[in-house]
Amino acid sequence: MTVVLASIWGVWAPYLPSFLRGLVITMEITGLGLAVAIVLGAILAGFKLSRFRTLRLIATVYVDIVRSIPVLVLLFLAYYGLGQLGFTLSGIASATTALGAYYAALLCEIFRGGVQGVEKGQKEAADALGLGRVSGFARVILPQAVLRVLPPSTNQLSNIIKDSSLVVTIGVADLMARSYQASASTFRPMDMFVLAGIIYMALYLVIARAIERWELNVQRRRG
């Protein structure tokens, strides 16, 4: 066992620094994609809950279409397709656009469900207290909705981490791409992919733990 571990460590050690630099890029893409998805998803959810039919229609069409396009196709549309229109995006910018566009559609539904899940009586209570439309929403409905959307949104975050690995197809040097290159140059693909897998799992576990703690904190503060 020790011999095996020592020998596999000998294979991994030279590549570890490169893999960790790849991990930084993976986290960068994940963070940027998540930020775009949250902002766009919140706007779309606002559209869906709006009084205006046109806005609701726009959001519905967007969500239904984008949700059924595979992320890889969105990535190619952003990376190669937009270039044809004169908007040449870098690999990381394309990934941010594709992941942001796709996960906005999923988060929109989660956010809408979160707001609609808050009991009707809460809105009536806010009205009764004389809070206006805006402050009633911001101070009564939204804080309760946030609590509801945290667990399903966390799930989507872990999906974004995994989907960020698709950038290997457009030449961005993320964790996945570096393990692919290393597997070709060492002729030890299994060893390299296993190392990448361990790092992905570790990232996922650390983030899931951190969010779980944060959720508990939020819940405790709210009582």
Add this chain to the structure above:
Amino acid sequence: MSAIALYTGEMLDGAVITLELTAGATVVSLVAGAAGAVGRLYGPKALKTFVMAYVETIRGLPAILQLFILYFGLTQFGIDISAYWAAFVWLCLYGTGYAIEIFRAGLQGIPEGQHEATAALGLTRFEAMRRVIIPQAWVAMLPALTNFVVLELKNTTLLYFIGVQDIMFHARLGVSNSGQPLVVYGIAAGIYVVMNGTISRVGGLLEKRAAIAR
């Protein structure tokens, strides 16, 4: 323009491969997933632990990494699988991991009282499953199962990377020969929207029928 028409035809040929792999892997995954869920819920402790570890691994690792482990990784041990079979096996392994979770959640979602009622009626465990538990779980699982098929179909887009001649494979050829990425990938997106839209529509109909039947 004719080049675009030509590659649209090729992409539709690719769609047959895409659908074939999706359908085959879905059937295998659902059968294996049901068995896995039963093992996870009612099996001996060692089996439970194994199934849990399997599900976590499949759900924790990026899809493309899993595919590469099967197709490139195994060559390190002298195991060389054709692209098509590596693709199929991966879709089945991946699908099984997700299907286990769907069946587990569906079975666990049935209230304890239902199990007690079947015991009170003197039904055997098998009869109870077949006539009481599964019919109820089935209704609850339908939306997740529809999403499952869509997920498997989306997963097939990764297969072009190892040389499977699916929609994406032909789309990429079309792009390099026509120089029109926006149009060609746009058409590919359209094909996926139609296929996934149809799957969701069928799922929706099944849900409606199940709701009426109850």
